[in-house]
Amino acid sequence: MTTTKSTIVYTLTDEAPSLATCSLLPIVRTFTRAAGIDVKISDISLAGRILAAFPEKLTDEQRVIDGLAELGELTQDPHANIVKLPNISASVPQLRACIAELQSQGYDIPDFPEDARTDELKEIKERYSRILGSAVNPVLRQGNSDRRAPAAVKAFARKHPHSMGPWSKASRTHADYMRGGDFFSSEQSVTMLKAQDVRIEFVSGDGQVEVKKTLGLEEGEVLDSMFMSSKALRNFFEESLEDAKNTGVMWSLHVKATMMKVSHPIVFGHAVSVFYKDLFDKHGALFEELGVNPNNGLSSVFDKIKSLPDSKQEEILHDLHACYEQRPELAMVDSVKGITNLHIPSDVIVDASMPAMIRNSGQMWGRDGKQKDTKAVMPESTYARIYQEMINFCKTNGAFDPTTMGSVPNVGLMAMKAEEYGSHDKTFEMAEDGTMRVVDADGKVLMQHEVEKGDIWRACQTKDAAIRDWVKLAVTRARNSDTPAVFWLDEERAHDNELRKKVEAYLPEHDLDGLDIRVMSYNEAIRFSMERMIRGKDTISVTGNVLRDYLTDLFPIMELGTSAKMLSIVPMLAGGGMYETGAGGSAPKHVQQLMEENHLRWDSLGEFLALAVSLEELGIKEDNPRAKVLAKCLDKATEKLLDTGKSPSRKTGELDNRGSHFYLGLYWAQEVAAQTEDADLAAEFAPLARALADNEQQILAELAAVQGKPASQIKGYYHADRADVKKVMRPSATLNGLLATANQ
Amino acid sequence: MTTTKSTIVYTLTDEAPSLATCSLLPIVRTFTRAAGIDVKISDISLAGRILAAFPEKLTDEQRVIDGLAELGELTQDPHANIVKLPNISASVPQLRACIAELQSQGYDIPDFPEDARTDELKEIKERYSRILGSAVNPVLRQGNSDRRAPAAVKAFARKHPHSMGPWSKASRTHADYMRGGDFFSSEQSVTMLKAQDVRIEFVSGDGQVEVKKTLGLEEGEVLDSMFMSSKALRNFFEESLEDAKNTGVMWSLHVKATMMKVSHPIVFGHAVSVFYKDLFDKHGALFEELGVNPNNGLSSVFDKIKSLPDSKQEEILHDLHACYEQRPELAMVDSVKGITNLHIPSDVIVDASMPAMIRNSGQMWGRDGKQKDTKAVMPESTYARIYQEMINFCKTNGAFDPTTMGSVPNVGLMAMKAEEYGSHDKTFEMAEDGTMRVVDADGKVLMQHEVEKGDIWRACQTKDAAIRDWVKLAVTRARNSDTPAVFWLDEERAHDNELRKKVEAYLPEHDLDGLDIRVMSYNEAIRFSMERMIRGKDTISVTGNVLRDYLTDLFPIMELGTSAKMLSIVPMLAGGGMYETGAGGSAPKHVQQLMEENHLRWDSLGEFLALAVSLEELGIKEDNPRAKVLAKCLDKATEKLLDTGKSPSRKTGELDNRGSHFYLGLYWAQEVAAQTEDADLAAEFAPLARALADNEQQILAELAAVQGKPASQIKGYYHADRADVKKVMRPSATLNGLLATANQ
Structure with a gap:
């Protein structure tokens, strides 16, 4: 993919987000072209990825560019500026449905061969397996993670707080976790002194050595190994169930x-x-x-x-x-x-279900439909302890108050498949008793565990370059937001102690003057952050990959009621940036509502927020002052949109995604026209601002007129014709006309 | 009182301790005279103090020395070495009973005039009021407090753990306290830049100024003021009661x-x-x-x-x-x-009742005699929070385990009536709405509070010299015990912030090299200490006076099952030392058992422990190597006594206080005979060790023979004849003979 310094790449994904893009992008481009910025589309939809995988099956006209591959290359470009929308992480049923749709549209692609016996079928299955599941993020997330609540969203939540169930001091709810025999208690960790291949080996009782896997490790890379005893796990479950039975709380597994x-x-x-x-x-x-x-x-x-x-x-x-x-x-x-x-x-799913429970007075739902105190069972103790800490905190201090509470943004170690999320291919369930060990190139045993049949053993890699960048990102965020940053590194965890050494070595490479940067164990860190939070103070959490995942649900759900409104930025190791729009999936139910009633309740707030950061970063990196002005004005427009309640309604007949986009365009144009930093730019947008305001009722009427009937023009679910989608998503001739003629 | 460098002053007090002294001292003196140490008695009993207050009413023969006054003077002597046993803090009924007993013995002392109308009666009442209540400690405690579990006691508790009720993770028990309107939230604090008198004034609604009290303050003295709103307090009680009713927990005030x-x-x-x-x-x-x-x-x-x-x-x-x-x-x-x-x-009493509840699975007793989860209500939040922290900790980690847990010794700010305990005369319940203020010599308002009728306002003094010595004592204890020390000073408390400044200023006056000394808020400090404790690690708590009082019950009760076995040392500001024996009162029930059945179950363990420290300190300060040897051997003897179960039994007919003293003497002699540091000393004690061992059965038989019948020789309760007491408390002719002829 060729991009210039002034290009934003906007991903075209699936389902609701891709529908919304069709309405939003013409508005966005009206503004960006004034700053000389090109907004390019990159198709990484499930259908697009399937078509790109089988070029030899398609006609010249049918053939598409491999958007994901292109984007993957772009992540290595220091100028990369990508706005990434949610896409489908396809399950097998979804993949099959998409294949069938494409075939029905005349694309001669093969079926998915679950039971692949021939070499040809195996090759096909191999191509499809690269499309299945979480296939996009590993390619694009070529950096660590910077997630935070945007100021506009935080301000909105303070003014219009979501509901929070009260906590009783007498609540019986608690987290339950293993006190031994789990990954936490068995973890070992080593840092590679040189680049080398190491072997994961199983040694059976009779001394037979089986190489389970060979890993190529870099110099300075951290390698962990650990196991969970299935006996200990089963004993724990038994005791936990008995305790819940005896004490009369509900039992819930997370x-x-x-x-x-x-x-x-x-x-x-x-x-x-x-x-x-x-x-x-x-x-x-x-x-x-x-x-x-x-x-x-x-x-x-x-x-x-x-x-x-x-x-x-x-x-x-x-x-x-x-x-x-x-x-x-x-x-x-x-x-x-x-x-x-x-x-x-x-x-x-623990990272979503635990915050939901904590928001709900620490209760879950019983058989009788009533909410009740609960034993929340999370066997592995490594991260479970933070939930118990928060539960104790809520019992002591009451529920969090969204109108006054501070924020806990996150800087997460994620680059180069850091930490546990990259360990699936290094996880083994033991078939027999024996010894699992990691052996280096010189035959030296680096780590070993005595294991029993049924135990779960795993290894986990973290590259030095990723850690170094993570430390840098933490310092940058602490500096830019003037906020204390806490590295969550547990003194009693082998992996974290290896990371502590690196953090202590890399921190002094930065200007730390005036910064408050600390290293704390998990319990200390969450307590410190919560004590500050209830006093209205922000604290950056600087964490490993799993805690990144957990905390960027946990705190946002307390603060904002959802994690979907978070800014999620991936500053790439190569220098570029990716701006992910809110989580929350690609909303198949929203598509259904559009198809049946022509109302799209998808909220593009995440796109507005991501785009503003994308513009701001482009402005800074490429020295484009107009981009900075547009970014600032977009943030103000978003805040106004929230304040005036112009987000999409869930109900057909009321303002939907398209109407919300109109208001964004209106407010954005008004903000640009009103700003004084760039008088020429203000003058350029003044007519559009006026015209949109003058035609507000007309446009709203045109947008409302289409609702209530099926959006029958759209023929495909996974691979609809873009022109058809355009007809549905841009029904206001007045708005389309004003955008087409704006600041030409 | 004249003492030499080699004098230990042993207080003669009341009830059970004074009976025990009669048996123990002859044994102690057998050892101390070998080191050239004189053990002097100082009578500070209630009867003694009454007699000393009315010399003009007594005959020459009846007249006694004012032991407490003498001891008070002695506290200013750098050579002072006082072993202080528990005494009666007399209530009015106790005072009356003692007066009556003395009168019946022919002492012409006046009755206690509760309603004193004449000048003469007022003068009598004034003399008695100096004897009433906690009259001894304020005179003698001329230093800060050093309290710890002696090694022998800790070792014993680990081997023979007291019972600890298990904690359920689903426990509903919690601490409940005010979130505003209490002393904590209104506290103000100032440090005096110069010595001066300040006035506590009440300004009424119409501007009338009433001087409530004038305080003479020293340079550097910290003065606090605070109030509790009676409205807020009553609202809190109402809400707390409703919450307990709604959630079904018991309500308990502490x-x-x-x-x-x-x-x-x-x-x-x-x-x-x-x-x-x-x-x-x-x-x-x-x-x-x-x-x-x-x-x-x-x-x-x-x-x-x-x-x-x-x-x-x-x-x-x-x-x-x-x-x-x-x-x-x-x-x-x-x-x-x-x-x-x-x-x-x-x-x-909160400091005893809360640890008892926590030891008892967090439960108290209901009307039906069953133990139940409880809302423990401690309105003032300053210190209540630490109990909630410990409750949360026990819910999370289970009950403490006395066999493995570490210890939390205390260094407490107590000297010169430091902090709240000296504030009774500066506490006022408001008779009307108005302003309470503290005004300095120049008329400047240092602090003020708007108060309402019924509010409780108080001021509190802490002298700079006391704080300076406290910091020094903390450093000394951290150094001598090689243990981290934590200053418990709350960032959100005005008083503590004044103290923080002083601690930060005075710490660098000491050699801190290699020491781990920290300053933490209460919640942080107790959590830090508990996390270390369950990992078997010790942490010195360096606290103000109230926390000293609370923590020296809380932690010992978890660790040892009682606070009575703690060493309690008061290193005097003047350089001397006082060694208090365990708390736990003077045990009137024990006296009753002795009088009726001639069995004294009082445990002199506290005296053994205090005496060992007294000897050790004397050895160091006065360069007396034999004192050091005796101290070491006494500690070993005490440990052996605990290990062999030679503490007094509660049951008549079994080993009692006197038999326990015999074993202490036997083991002590054996240890001295066995040690090699001082061969001459060993040789001196070898015959006694042998003789006591050889006569063990004979002595035990003589001690046992007297039990089961009333100890009718003793005629007085408060003021028994010492010769009569001696007859009862030293019934073994064999033991008495051996002691009398030992190492002469």
């Missing part, structure tokens, strides 16, 4: 089976088979035969027993229900449908 | 009405009149007429209504019981007798 996709489904599976121990004991042999897999949750039992005769099914269901007599009440994901916490592993 | 003798009875009284609000509302006028004072607890209602006709009494009692319907369950002091927490103000 893991991260989606993201920690190798280790956590196993942990989840143990919870299921311990909770329903009598069931699994009695029907173990049959379940094995049927292929029941507790790692897929209780739903696996329901699925697999369907093949059995009714009487046998009834017996099993009877035995299943009998388990509930012996066990504490289970927290519900959906109490109406009777779906518990143990139904499927993806239902309760 | 104050310190004995020690905080002016302010806390008022706080207690508000609790009573809010809890029984309907009762006090309905019968307010009558109660006023009858002189019912809620500050004296519900017992005041029962007392005062006795004069009413039965039917009226019944009506009142009915209305009283009706209050319970509206209120949460009250924690019981004695559930058998139906005595609640609100019965009398001295029943629940």
Whole structure:
């Protein structure tokens, strides 16, 4: 992809965000062209990525550029300036649906071969597997993470606080976690003195050595290894269940089976088979035969027993229900449908479910639809302790107050697949007792653990360059925001102690004069941050990758009610920048509403915020003063939009995404016309500002007129024709006309 | 009192300790005379102090030396070495009983004139009032406080742990305290730039100025002022009661009405009149007429209504019981007798009751005799927060484990009546709305508060010399014990911020090389100490006077099950030292058992420990190597005594205080005979060691023989004849003979 110094690359993704882009971009370009900035589209949609993977199957006309590959290259360019919208992380069913849609549109692409037996099919499967799941972020996130609540959003939350359930001092809710036998207590860590290949080996009882994996490590890279004992885990579950039963609190499991996709489904599976121990004991042999897999949750039992005769099914269901007599009440994901916490592993995702519980008076929902105090079970203790700390804090000080509380922005170590999130390919469930060890190029054993069958062993890499950049980013953020920064590094964690040494070595490379930068254990750090927070003070959390993920949900949900309104910036190692718009997925339900009622309730707030930072950074890096002015005015326009309540309504017939875009354009133009830094620019935009204001009612009427009927022009879900989408998303001739003729 | 460099002054006090002294001292002297040390008795008993106050009423033979006055002088002597045993802090009934006993013994002392109308009676009352209450400590405690668990006691507790109730993670127990309107939130503090008199003034609404008190302040002295709003207090009680009712926890009030003798009875009284609000509302006028004072607890209602006709009494009692319907369950002091927490103000003393509750799984006793989760109400938030911190800690980590936990010794600011404990004469309950202010010699207003009728205002002094010595003592203890020391000084407290400045100024006057000395807020400090504690590490708490009092109960009760086994040293400002033996009162019940069954279960462990430190200090200060050897051997003997279970039994017929003393003598002699530092000394004690061992059975038999019958030789309770006491307390002719002829 060729970009100039004055190019912003705007990703075209999927579902609601891609629909919204069609309406927003013409407005954006009206402003950016005044600063000589080109806004280019890069198609990284699921359909686009599929088409790019099979060029030889397509006609010349059908063939597309590989947007993701291009963007991946661009991340290495110091001028890169990418606004990244949410995209589909495709599951197999989604992939299949998209393939079918493309085939129906005349694209001769192959089916997804789940059971690939021939070399050809294997090659096809290999191409598709690069598209599946979280395929975009690893390519684009070529830097560490800078996430914060934008000033406008924070100000809005203070004025219009979200609901927060009160906390009782007498609450019984607590976090429960292992006190030994988990990853935390077994972690070992080494820093490589030289670049070399190391081997992960399993040594069996009879001395047989099996090389599980070879890793190429860089000089200064940190390598950890750790394991969770399945015996300790199962004992913990048993004791935890008994304790909940005895003390009368609900039992709720919180893991991260989606993201920690190798280790956590196993942990989840143990919870299921311990909770329903009598069931699994009695029907173990049959379940094995049927292929029941507790790692897929209780739903696996329901699925697999369907093949059995009714009487046998009834017996099993009877035995299943009998388990509930012996066990504490289970927290519900959906109490109406009777779906518990143990139904499927993806239902309760710790980083979202724990803040939701804490916001909800520390309670979850019981079978009877009532909210109740809960034992929140997070077996691995490394990060679970911070939730107990917050629970204790809320019991002591009451619920957080969004109208007065400070903020905890995050600087997260993420670059070069840092830390645990890159460890899926280095995670193993032990098939037998033995020794897991890491051996260096000279044959020296760097780390080793005695393991038993069923234990989960994993290794984890963190590159020195990523850490060095992370330290730099922390200092930069502390300086630019004049805010204390705390490195969350636990004294009792081997990995963190290796990082402490590096942090202590790299910090003095920067000008620290006047900065307040500290290093604290997790409990200390969260307590320190919360004590400041309730006094209205901000504290930057500088954390590893998992805590980045957890904290950028935890604090925003307390502060803003959602993490979707956070600014998420990836300052690339190569010098460029990526500005991610809010999390919250690509909202298939919103598409459904548009298709049926032509109302799009997707909120582009994340795009507004990301774009402002993108413009600001471009202004600074490329010395483009107009970009800076536009950035400032866009932020003011966004704040006004929030203040005047011009965000999309959920209800058809009211202001939707398109109307919200109109107001953004109006306010932005008014701000540019009103500013005095660049009089020429003000003069250029004065007519547009006036014209948009004069035509407000007309435009709103045109936008409203289309609502209530199906948006039948749009023919595809994953790969709609852009011209069709344009017709739907730009229904106001008046607005389109004003934009087309503005400051030409 | 004349003492030489080699004198230890041993106080003769009251009740059980004074009985024990009679048995122990002959043994002690057997050892000390070998080191050229004289052990002198100083009579500071209640009877002794009364007799010393009326010399003109006594015959020459009856006249006694004023032991307390002498000791008071001695505290100014750098050679002072005082072993101080617990004495009676006389209440008026105790004083009266003692006077009567003395009169019956032929001492012509006057009665206590409660209602003193003539000048003569006023003068008598004035003399007695100097004897009443806590009259000894203020005279003798001419230094700061050094309290710690002796190594032998800590080792014993680890081997033979006291019981600790388990903590549930789901416990509902919590501390409840005001979030505003209390002393903490209104505290102001100033440091005097020069010595001067300041005035505490009340300015009424119409501008009338009343001087409440004039204080002579030293240069560098810290003066605080603060008030508690009675409205805020009563609102807090009301909300707290409603919350306990709604959440179903018991309600329990924890104050310190004995020690905080002016302010806390008022706080207690508000609790009573809010809890029984309907009762006090309905019968307010009558109660006023009858002189019912809620500050004296519900017992005041029962007392005062006795004069009413039965039917009226019944009506009142009915209305009283009706209050319970509206209120949460009250924690019981004695559930058998139906005595609640609100019965009398001295029943629940926060520094003892809170650790007892925490040791007891965080529960107190309900009406039904069952233990239950509790809302522990401590209105003033300054120190209440540390209990909530410990409660949260126990919920998170479980009960403390006495077999592994570290220790939290204390260095307490106490000298020259430092801090709150000296503020009774500067505490005022407001009679009307107005302004309380502190005005300096130049008429400048140093501090002021707008107050309302019923508010409690107080000032508090801390002298610079005391603070300077406290800092020095902290450094000394950190150095001598090689233990981190934490100054507990709260950033959000005005008083503590003045102290922080002084600590920061005085610390650099010492050699801090290699020491770990920190300053932390209370919550941080207790958390830091507890985190270390559960990891087996010790942390010195360096605190103000109230926290000294609280923490030297809180931590010892967790570590040792009691605070009575702590070493309590007062290194005098003048250079001498006082070694206090364990707290726990003077045990009138023990005297009763002795009188009736001739068994004394008083444990002299505190005396053993104090004496060892006394000897050690004397050895160091006076360069007496034998004293050091004796000290070391005494500590070993004490440890052996604990290990072999030779402490007094509670049961008549088993080993009692006297038998325990025999074993101490035996083990001490054996240790001295076995040590190699001083061969001559070893040789001197070898015969005694052998003789005591050889005669063990004979001596035990002689000691046992007297038990089971009344100790009728002893005629007085407060002022028994020492010769009679000696007969009872030294019944073994064999032991007496061996001691009399030992190493002459």
